Amino acid sequence: MTAFAERVGQACEALRALFPETPLQENDYLSKKTGARVLLKREDLTPVRSYKIRGAFNFMRKAIAAGVGPDGFVCASAGNHAQGFAFVCRHFGRKGVVFMPVTTPQQKIDKTRLFGGDFIEVRLVGDFFDECYHAAEGFAAASAALMVPPFDHPDIIEGQATVAHELADQIGARMEAARVLLPVGGGGLAAGVTTFLSDSGCAPEFVFAEPVGAPSLARSLSAGKRVKLDQVDNFVDGAAVAEIGREPFKRLKNFSAQQVRLIPENRLCATMIEMLNVEGVVLEPAGALALDALKDFPKKDLKGRTIVVIVSGGNFDFERLPDVKERALRFEGLKKYFIFRFPQRPGALRDFLDLLGPDDDITRFEYLKKSARNFGSVLIGLETKDPRNFKVLGRRFDAAGWAYQDITDDETIASLLI
Structure with a gap:
């Protein structure tokens, strides 16, 4: 046993004073959907609903023992x-x-x-x-007072590695043939888990998941050094880090950038809604990152495999639910936004409504600029039950001579209007 693995074992033993090991659960729904044996390491079930308690505990435990702080x-x-x-x-x-x-x-x-x-x-x-x-x-x-960093410290990494210590005990010899999916923000969890399993003689396949809007590990691995991002999308707030930690990168730098999956934020929202509606599991965006990475593998690459997914957190603020649902619908093609050139005459709205099908619904109708001219710009949000319905609607709009623009995927315009 390496010195690192021994220290992690000590941290894991001490951690039992706070809470029992988090469960490793086979998820029947995801297993049937993918053809793999999907095991979820439920870090959303710690007392604070995330793995972060592990690193903070180990850092403070060691500091107090050393008389520091x-x-x-x-x-x-x-x-x-x-x-x-x-x-x-x-x-x-x-x-x-x-x-x-x-x-x-x-x-x-x-x-x-x-x-x-x-x-x-x-x-x-x-x-x-x-x-x-x-x-x-x-x-x-x-x-x-002693500063407790979120990820960039050896003692924090050791604490997060207790996830892997528990995992190794729970899965046993099957670990070597497994594929382990890990979320990445500052890198403390990924560094701890990969180091412990590698040092313990296991050789699973590691896959890392980062948000498209915060690819600090992917960029750093491609460059061969730590790269600080000029801009970060904060939607996945638990993983929206501009620069991977120095200590974590020391342990992750030998992995390939091809092992990092960049997760689109809207697709991530669809995964969160799916887990909530189907499994009743509440996940925050960062907590669903590794789960969403399953979508990046063809079914033939998953069939018969053991897939371990680190579910890192479930601290979801339900005030964000409308935004998450909105993003999920847009990703699935069930909701779109258009700017129509609307004629300013009686009956124009009725003519437009007559083009909609029984499964189409207007969720937003807003004049962008009212004037006395013959036409005005109108923002219209449409939701439907089947994404193929939008192709039918497009043909009807064109045949009726409506002038319109689909702005659903135009980030610049959509961010200003939606």
Whole structure:
């Protein structure tokens, strides 16, 4: 056993004081759908509904044992790291300060306070995470409180690797023939899991899943060095990281960029809705990343295989559900948006409605510019039960002489109007 694997084993044993190992569950629905044996490692079932509690616990456990951090701990996070940090502070009876952006949803603030109780103070600073992080660093320097990083530290990586320690015990010798799908944000989980399994003599196939809008690992592997992204789409907030962590990349740099699957955000939403409606499993966007990567493999490549999927978190804010459903419908081709050149005459709306089929529904109708001219621009959202219906509608619109533009996939226009 390597020194890393031994340390992970010690962390895993200590972690049992907080919660039992998370289950590895075979999912019948996904297994039948793919032809593979799909096993879900349910990190959404930890006390804080994500794996982040593991790294925070290991970091603080080792710091306290070394006599470091007597003045308390501090972190910057608007999500799962904050909640794991708060839970662990209460467990150890140590004071902690959590810096969050002012724009953090109240639900996340309340949950962090709930997990930390009297041991946690939440400070809201800045509109963006970078401002919040710098404030936390300044507080740590001025107060001698110890900063607990979200992913970029060896002790954090060791803590996240306890996922793999449990997994190896749960699956046994079958691990070597398995394909392991891992989500990637800052890289702490992926680094820990791959290092532990490789050091333990297992040789599974690893596949990494990143959002299309935040491909920090893929870009870095392609370049052969860490690359900081100029722009990041924050929709998958738990994995929207501009630069892979330094320590995680040391452990991931020998993988190929071809092992990274870039997950479209709208397709990810369809996976989240599918798991909610079919299985009753609530997942946050980052928690569904690895699951969605199943869609990138042809069925012949999955048939008969054992696929292990790390389900990393389920802290979903249901106020986001309308947006997630909207994105899912657009991905599945069941909802589209058009700008029509609408004649300003009596009966024009009736003529338009007569072109719709029994399964077509108007979800939005909005004049973009009202005037006394003969025509006006109208934004129309249409939803249907079968994506093929839009081809029929297109032919009807064309035959009736309507002038229109499909803006569903035009990100620039859609972001301004929808």
